[in-house]
Amino acid sequence: MAKQQRQPVVRMPLRVRYHECDQQGIVFNAHYLAYVDMASFEFCKVLFGSHTNLIEQGIDMVVAESNLRYLRPCRFEDELAVALTVDHVGNTSMVLGIRIERGDELVVEGSNRYVWVGTADHRPTVPPERVRTALLSARGDS
Template sequence: MTERRPLVEMPLRVRYHECDGQGIVFNAHYLAYADMAAFEVERALFGSHDGLLATGVDLVVAESNLRYFAPCRFDDELVVAVYLVHLGTTSMQFELEVRRGDTVTTEIRLRYVFVDTENYRKTEPPPEVRAAYAKYLPETV
């Protein structure tokens, strides 16, 4: 069995303008929610996005996948939980859950690539960056 603990759990309230003509959150907004949560991860681990950049690396999205299970609507109170599921040599993978209460409404999978801040080429993160993320890898129990 694998024990997961979130890097962050970001509360979020759906705003009116995020909803489409059907009255539900327009699908593209879920990627914006994921991006907001990823910056919250950086804040938790490095103090801010600038704190990550000061290490000489940045992150770029290489792949995203979303699965929708239940619609979210205006004024819903959501929580976006971010889990680290893989930490490779130059990339890592997050799984995110968007929840309304106990209901998982959306699952998002993001693969990020580490790039250096000078020329934005793929690179290995410095040891302190790797260690900050590695603490959140799932443990087998």
């Protein structure tokens, strides 16, 4: 059964920099997670105004699990787009779907599971209802 393709909340363009490539001339695998991290701040900006707004509400999101499938190699100066979708909304966690594309070509796909934590103790917490509502709306469950 094919996985339903959701509308991305963000689609962040970037160009591969020389220092992100390894001795083989391709993007070193860990840099893809850095690309996703950059896109997650754009995600927060779109849904919550900024990541700082979350911090000011006493919550933050931390990565609990990452899963990436590398489908095609990327190289210096490739123009990529990192797309993030809301794939799951739990009580204290959420899963963002990841698609990194070069033009029409899918080069990386996967997901990150984030856990909501309180900024005072970094323990899992339930986010405010407005945060959950924004996530469900972005997922298409409004």
